[in-house]
Amino acid sequence: MARRKDRPGPLDLRSAAILRAVIEEHVATAQPVGSVSLVEKHRLGVSPATVRNVMAELERAGYLGQPHTSAGRVPTDAGYRLYVEGIADTAPLEPVEQLMIRHQFGQVEFASEQWFRLAAATLAGTTHAAGLATPAKAQAARVRRVDLVAAGERMASLVLVFAEGPVKQLLIPLDEPLAQEVMDEAARRLNERFGGRVAAEIERRLPSLERHDEAARLAVRAAERIVKALKEFDASAVEDVFSEGLLNVLAEPEFAQSDKVRRIFAVLQDRTWLAALVVEVVDAGDVRVYIGTENEPVEMRDVSLVLAPYGRPGRATGVVGVLGPTRLSYPHAISTVRYVSGLMNELVDHLYA
Amino acid sequence: MARRKDRPGPLDLRSAAILRAVIEEHVATAQPVGSVSLVEKHRLGVSPATVRNVMAELERAGYLGQPHTSAGRVPTDAGYRLYVEGIADTAPLEPVEQLMIRHQFGQVEFASEQWFRLAAATLAGTTHAAGLATPAKAQAARVRRVDLVAAGERMASLVLVFAEGPVKQLLIPLDEPLAQEVMDEAARRLNERFGGRVAAEIERRLPSLERHDEAARLAVRAAERIVKALKEFDASAVEDVFSEGLLNVLAEPEFAQSDKVRRIFAVLQDRTWLAALVVEVVDAGDVRVYIGTENEPVEMRDVSLVLAPYGRPGRATGVVGVLGPTRLSYPHAISTVRYVSGLMNELVDHLYA
DNA sequence: GTTAGCACTCTGGCAGTGAGAGTGCTAACT
DNA sequence: AGTTAGCACTCTCACTGCCAGAGTGCTAAC
Numbered sequence: 001m002a003r004r005k006d007r008p009g010p011l012d013l014r015s016a017a018i019l020r021a022v023i024e025e026h027v028a029t030a031q032p033v034g035s036v037s038l039v040e041k042h043r044l045g046v047s048p049a050t051v052r053n054v055m056a057e058l059e060r061a062g063y064l065g066q067p068h069t070s071a072g073r074v075p076t077d078a079g080y081r082l083y084v085e086g087i088a089d090t091a092p093l094e095p096v097e098q099l100m101i102r103h104q105f106g107q108v109e110f111a112s113e114q115w116f117r118l119a120a121a122t123l124a125g126t127t128h129a130a131g132l133a134t135p136a137k138a139q140a141a142r143v144r145r146v147d148l149v150a151a152g153e154r155m156a157s158l159v160l161v162f163a164e165g166p167v168k169q170l171l172i173p174l175d176e177p178l179a180q181e182v183m184d185e186a187a188r189r190l191n192e193r194f195g196g197r198v199a200a201e202i203e204r205r206l207p208s209l210e211r212h213d214e215a216a217r218l219a220v221r222a223a224e225r226i227v228k229a230l231k232e233f234d235a236s237a238v239e240d241v242f243s244e245g246l247l248n249v250l251a252e253p254e255f256a257q258s259d260k261v262r263r264i265f266a267v268l269q270d271r272t273w274l275a276a277l278v279v280e281v282v283d284a285g286d287v288r289v290y291i292g293t294e295n296e297p298v299e300m301r302d303v304s305l306v307l308a309p310y311g312r313p314g315r316a317t318g319v320v321g322v323l324g325p326t327r328l329s330y331p332h333a334i335s336t337v338r339y340v341s342g343l344m345n346e347l348v349d350h351l352y353a
Numbered sequence: 354m355a356r357r358k359d360r361p362g363p364l365d366l367r368s369a370a371i372l373r374a375v376i377e378e379h380v381a382t383a384q385p386v387g388s389v390s391l392v393e394k395h396r397l398g399v400s401p402a403t404v405r406n407v408m409a410e411l412e413r414a415g416y417l418g419q420p421h422t423s424a425g426r427v428p429t430d431a432g433y434r435l436y437v438e439g440i441a442d443t444a445p446l447e448p449v450e451q452l453m454i455r456h457q458f459g460q461v462e463f464a465s466e467q468w469f470r471l472a473a474a475t476l477a478g479t480t481h482a483a484g485l486a487t488p489a490k491a492q493a494a495r496v497r498r499v500d501l502v503a504a505g506e507r508m509a510s511l512v513l514v515f516a517e518g519p520v521k522q523l524l525i526p527l528d529e530p531l532a533q534e535v536m537d538e539a540a541r542r543l544n545e546r547f548g549g550r551v552a553a554e555i556e557r558r559l560p561s562l563e564r565h566d567e568a569a570r571l572a573v574r575a576a577e578r579i580v581k582a583l584k585e586f587d588a589s590a591v592e593d594v595f596s597e598g599l600l601n602v603l604a605e606p607e608f609a610q611s612d613k614v615r616r617i618f619a620v621l622q623d624r625t626w627l628a629a630l631v632v633e634v635v636d637a638g639d640v641r642v643y644i645g646t647e648n649e650p651v652e653m654r655d656v657s658l659v660l661a662p663y664g665r666p667g668r669a670t671g672v673v674g675v676l677g678p679t680r681l682s683y684p685h686a687i688s689t690v691r692y693v694s695g696l697m698n699e700l701v702d703h704l705y706a
Numbered sequence: 707g708t709t710a711g712c713a714c715t716c717t718g719g720c721a722g723t724g725a726g727a728g729t730g731c732t733a734a735c736t
Numbered sequence: 737a738g739t740t741a742g743c744a745c746t747c748t749c750a751c752t753g754c755c756a757g758a759g760t761g762c763t764a765a766c
Contacts, residue, residue: 034728049740052729070728070747149498149514152703159514161502161522167512169520247615247622258611262600269600350505387759402709405760423716423759709766715759723752728745735740 011061016086018044018054019063023075023083027329030253032072077292077326080304084289084330093335097126101336105343115347116242119320119340124245127333129324131244132307134278136316136348138164140198141233143226146190148183148218156183158222160229163196164316166239170225178214185215190222199230238275243268246323254302254325263299268323273297278319281307287338292326302326306333308341311348320344364411369439371397371407372416376428376436380682383606385425430645430679433657437642437683446688450479454689458696468700469595472673472693477598480686482677484597485660487631489669489701491517493551494586496579499543501536501571509536511575513582516549517669519592523578531567538568543575552583591628596621599676607655607678616652621676626650631672634660640691645679655679659686663697673697 011019021042025033035048035055044051055073058064063079066072075083092098104122116133123131142163151157154177158170194202206223210216233239246265255261267273273295281288287308293301306328307321320340322333364372374395378386388401388408397404408426411417416432419425428436445451457475469486476484495516504510507530511523547555559576563569586592599618608614620626626648634641640661646654659681660674673693675686 032728036728047740048728049730049742050738053739056730066729068747070745072728144504144510145500145502145512147498147500147512147514151497151518155703157497157514157518159498159500159512159520161500161510161512165504165510165522167520167522169514169518247618250611250615256611258603258609258614261611261614262603265600350508385759389759400709401759402711402761403707406708409761419760421716423714425759707766709764711763711765712761713763714761717756717758719756720754721752722754723750725749727748729747730745731743733740733742736738 011058011082014046015054015058018051019058019075019079020083020086022055022058022064022073023079026075027327030327032067032074034072037072075327077294080291080326080330081294084291084334087331087334091331091335093339097336098339101126101339101343115344116240116318117244119344120242120244123320123322123336123340124248126336127322127324127329128248129322129328129333130246130249131320131322132274132305133242133320133344134238134318135166135240135242136164136311136318136344137233137239138316139234139314140200141230142196142198143194143202143230145195146187146222146226148187148190148222150178150180150183153177156218156222158225160226162233166233168229168233170229172218172221172225174218178218182215182218186219186222189215189219190226194223194226199227199234202230203227236275238271238278241268241271241274243323249303249324252325252327254327260299260302264303267297267299273300277305277307281319281321282309282313282317285309285313287334287341289330289334304328304330306330306337308337310341310344316348318344318348364414364435367399368407368411371404372411372428372432373436373439375408375411375417375426376432379428380680383680385420385427387425390425428680430647433644433679433683434647437644437687440684440687444684444688446692450689451692454479454692454696468697469593469671470597472697473595473597476673476675476689476693477601479689480675480677480682481601482675482681482686483599483602484673484675485627485658486595486673486697487591487671488519488593488595489517489664489671489697490586490592491669492587492667493553494583495549495551496547496555496583498548499540499575499579501540501543501575503531503533503536506530509571509575511578513579515583515586521582521586523582525571525574525578527571531571535568535571539572539575542568542572543579547576547579552580552587555583556580589628591624591631594621594624594627596676602656602677605678605680607680613652613655617656620650620652626653630658630660634672634674635662635666635670638662638666640687640694642683642687657681657683659683659690661690661694663694664701669701671697 021038021044022033025038025041035051038051039046039048055064059066059073063076063082064073065076067074101122105118116135119133120131143160144163145161147159149157151171154174156172156174158172160168160170202223209220209223211220249255250261287306290305292304295301302325303323304326305321305323307319309317309319311317321337374391374397375386378391378394388404391404392399392401408417412419412426416429416435417426418429420427454475458471469488472486473484496513497516498514500512502510504524507527509525509527511525513521513523555576562573562576564573602608603614630643640659643658645657648654655678656676657679658674658676660672662670662672664670674690
C-alpha cells in the first residue's frame, strides 16, 4: 500500500486494466467475480494474489464492492463511471451492426411516427436492453395546416398538423349543424392567417378576428382550441416516449422481484423524470450516460441509461437511447445509441430542411 | 354422499352458497380457505364439519381444489365459471360508482383518442385490475378527408382522416418540389372523388384517373397510398389496444415471479389473440367472461378477462374490458365493464350519428 | 342429515451442518 | 520494492431434521 493514493482519481494502468476486466466479466456473467477466475479468463500476466491486492485497493477507492465478505467483487456505480469515462470517445459501431440497423431503417414506410418506434425497437434489439425514443420537437410548435371536417351532427373535427410533424385531432362542439362548405371556408381562413405561426402569435391576433358570418365564428372557436393545443404541446417537454423491449430488461436476473420492476415502470410512465433528462441531454448535445445511483429517483438506482440527442438544436430535437440494468455493456450501448442518433439526424435533415 | 350426483351441473342451494362463500373469501384474501374460517365469516348456519363434507363434494365435482392435502380449498376455473353463470345478469353498478365514472368522463377534452385511454384508465381504477379498450372500428374504413402539405424539400405529408375518427399521417416522396397550391388542388380532387369511399371503391377507380398535370399525378400517388392505408386498417382486427394499470395486476401475489408477467405482456403485445377475442365479443354482443384455463394461450391460464362490446354493429364497434388474475371480483368487474360500455355507446352515438 | 372429536397429513419456518468459493494476511521469493 | 505461495478464516448456499399450525377425513354420537 504505502504511498499509493487511495481516494482520488486516475488509476495506474494495471489497476485500470483490472477494473476493466472485473467489469467486463461481471457484465457477462452477472456474478461477483473472484481473483482466480479473473486471471484465468483475462490474460493479466499476474497471479491471483496480486489481483487480490489491487482489488482491495479498488475497493478502498470505492470502485468495487463485495456483496459479502467472502464473495467476489462487483463494480460499484463509481466503478462503472470511471470505466465509462475511459471509453467515452472511442470505437464507432461495428460495420456489421451498422448495416443491420441501416437495413431495418430502410424497411420502414414513410409514416412519421413509425421512426420513433423503429428507433426504439432497433436499439432494444441490438443492445438487449430497452430502447427509448422521443419524437422530434421544437421549442415552440408551429401550425403547418388546419382542416375542419363534420363529425356527427353537432360536432366538428379539427385536424391540426404541426410543422414538426405530429398530427392532433380535436373535436369542437357546435351550437348548430354546419355545412362542410362553411367548415372549408373557416379552415381556409385559418390556414391563410395562422399557417407557420406559434401559439403566442395566434393568441395576439385572436381579439381582432371578425365574427360576422358562421365561418368566421367557427374559425374563432377553432383558433382558440389551436392555441390551447399548441401551448399544451409546448409545455410538455416530452410529448411521447416510445419504448420497446422493456420486457428484455425485466428478464435480467437483477429484476427478479416484480416489485422493483413495477416501480421502474411507474417512474417511466410518470415521465417527469424522463422529461428532465431529455432536456439535459439535448443541452449537452452528445451521448450522456446515467448510471444507477446517479439517478435521483430511488426506483431508478438499479438501472442505467445511455441517451443521445438528435435533430437540430433550435429547430426540432429529440432523444434516443437505451435503458438497462447498471450491469450494462456500456461500450456497445454507447456506440449503438450514437449511431442511431446519427441516422435520426439524417432523417430530420431530410424532412425539415 | 349416497344419491347426490357428483359430476354434473346444477347444485343444490346450500352447495351453491358454500361455493359462493369460498370464492368470495378467496377473492378477498388470496389464501386457500378452510372450513372453520368460512363459517366464522359467512353466516352459513352450519358447522365446519358439514362445510367440510360439502366442500369434499364440490371438490369431487371439480369446482374446488386443494393446493395440497392439508390446505384449505381454492376455487377451480370451473368453480369460477359456475359462479359467474349464476350472477351473469344481475345488479347494475352501484350508483356511487356510476357517478364517479361519469364524472371522470365529464372531465375529458373532446379529443377523440383520449376516450379509449380514459375508458381503460377508469376501468383500471375502479376494478383494481388492468383496463383495456380498443378504438371503435368499422369493418371497412371510409375516407372522411384528405389533406396534402409540403414537408421538407421533396416530400409531401398526407393527412388522412378516417370516417371512424382516427387520423393517419403518411409521407410521399416527390420527384421534384411542388407548390402548396398544387397539393391543395390534388387534395381537393381526392376529397371530391373519394370522400366517404372504402378501399375497394377507390382501387377500382384508380386506373381511370387522369395523369395530365402535376396535381393529377400527385393525386394518383396519394390515392395509391390511401388504398394501402385503408386496407391495412381493415386487415387489422384491432388497430390499437389501450391498456392501463397492468402494473396493478402485476402487483397481485399470484404474479410474484416476473417471468410469468413477462409472458403475459408478450401475448398482449403480440395482439393476435386479443384480436380474436375482440371479434368474438363483438359477435356475441354482450359482456363475455374468459376465465383462466379457458384461454388457450398457456401464458394466459392465470388471468381472466371481462370484455364488453360497444358501438353499433355493422357500423363502428370496439371493446372495453378488464384483465386481472382469475381470482377476480367478477360481479364488480362485470357491472363496471357493462356500465362503461354503455357510456362508450352514448359517445359513439353522439359522434357518428 | 348434522355435528363433535380425533388421528393424520402437509407446509413453512428455523436451526444445524458441510462443502465451496473467495478473501486477507504473513512470510518467502525475485 | 513489488510479487507470489500458503493458509486460516469467513460467508453463502443447499440440505436435513424438527416442530408448530392449519386443515382435512373419518367415525361415532346426536
